Every structure is written in C-alpha cells, then in structure tokens.
Amino acid sequence: MKVNDQELLDLIRSPFTKELGFRHLIETFQKPVYQVIRRMVLTHEDADDLTQNTFIKAYKALDRFEGNSSLFTWLYRIATNESLTFLEKKKKRFFFSLEDHQEKLEASVDQSPSLSGDEIQVKLQKSLVKLPDKQRLVFHLKYEEDLSYEEISKITGTTVGALKASYHHAVKKIEQELTQE
Helix, strand or coil, X not given: CCCCHHHHHHHHXXXXXXXXXXXXXXXXXXXHHHHHHHHHHCCHXXXXXXXXXXHHHHHHHHHHCCCCCCHHHHHHHHHHHHHHXXXXXXXXXXXXXXXXXXXHHHHHHHHCHHXXXXXXXXXXXXXXXXXXXXXXXXXXXXXXXCCCHHHHXXXXXXXXXXXXXXXXXXXXXXXXXXXXX
C-alpha cells in the first residue's frame, strides 16, 4: 500500500493507527535511509544500527514534525546527522588519525561483498572514502541519489553555495585520485 506524507502523518498521529502508520513509514523509507547511511559508514553492522537509531529518533520526534519539508528529507537529515556523529565519535574513541581512518575505510571497501563490481567501481569507492565525511555525503546525495542542491540543503542544513563548492571539491579530489592510479 503506497501512501503519501500526509496520509502517513495522519495514521501516525492517530492513537488508533500510530503503530500501523509508523510501520508504513519504515517500510517506505528503510531501504533508502539504510543506503545513505551505508555509503557513509560502509559496514553493514554500523549502518544497520544507525538505521535503527534513525527510526527511533524519528518516532520520538514525530509529534514535533511540522511538515516544512517532506518526510523523506526529514528522515535523511536525521540519518546524515546520525552518520556524521557516529563517524566523529568513532574517530575520537579510537584516536584515529585521518590517515588511519581512511586506511580502515579503504580496507572495508576491499572486504565488502555489497561493493563488488569492476575495478573502476572499487577505485571510485576507495577514492570516496578518502573524502572528508561531509564532502562524501554531499557527493553521495548529489551524484548517486540525484538530489537537487535545494533538497540537499534541507537535509544537511548547509547553504546551496557551500554545497556546490563542496561537491566541486569532492569531484576534483575523486578525479585526481582516479587519474593518479
């Protein structure tokens, strides 16, 4: 059953259909939320946990959702914030230098069964993990999810100009990395 944002919100806000509505919300958005998180953190276990955390936070905050954006945008914002916070905590907790963190991410690209593909795809994934977290997120949302800068701005809380600059820098770094090899 396909429902729009307003129908989902109506189901969720009714005490009689709240559970059903939230179940529909998860069924509708779980896969795309998981994918954006997975591209950021790379490991299935971490992405799975963060996806669950995203929906828990969404559930707790649904009463405060004002509808200024779509549910998709709102959930992506929660997911990206969860991912960026997780990556920051992980770097601090394990005292990773930037190089150590990149090496660990590259190693997980080599070991990840979901990232199988030809050699150029692996090279692209390895160059993506070398990007700063925010640039990787912007690149993923723009290039792979094909979102507009306006949508990404709502998700990340960043200006369109800053997003364009971030995307441009990410593309240049990826090009440089791919042409070096």
